[in-house]
Amino acid sequence: MNNVERFRRSAVLFPAFLLILTTIYLAEALSIRSQFGGDTIVGPRFMPILMAFIMYAALIVVIVGEWRKEAEAAAGGSLLRPLLIVVATGIYIALFRPLGYVPLRWVSW
Secondary structure (H helix, E strand, O other), X not given: OOHHHHHHOHHHHHHHHHHHHHHHHHHHHHOOOOOOOOOOOOOOOHHHHHHHHHHHHHHHHHHHHHHHOOOOXXXXXXXXXXXXXXXXXXXXXXXXXXXXXXXXXXXXO
C-alpha cells in the first residue's frame, strides 16, 4: 500500500480534518486580546493556544501511528476498546460532581 492509499483511509482522514480545524482554532486563538492590561504570557488566549499545541501533538502521533500500521484485514477491527473508553468517560462525568477533584488528588501525589 503506497502513501496515497494510506492517507485516504478514514483512520487518517479524520485526524487530518481535525488538524485543519485545530489550525483554524489556533488562528482564532491568536487574535484574542486582553481587555485589561498588556499582553502577558498567561492571559485569555493562553489556554486555547496551549490546547491547540496539545491537539497538534496528539494528532501527529495518531497520523504517524496510522501510517506505520501495515494493511489490516477489513473485518479485523474491534470496537471493544473504544466502547470501554466511552463507558469510562461516562462514569467519570457522572461521578465528577459528587467526587470533585478527589481522583486527581490521588493520582498527583
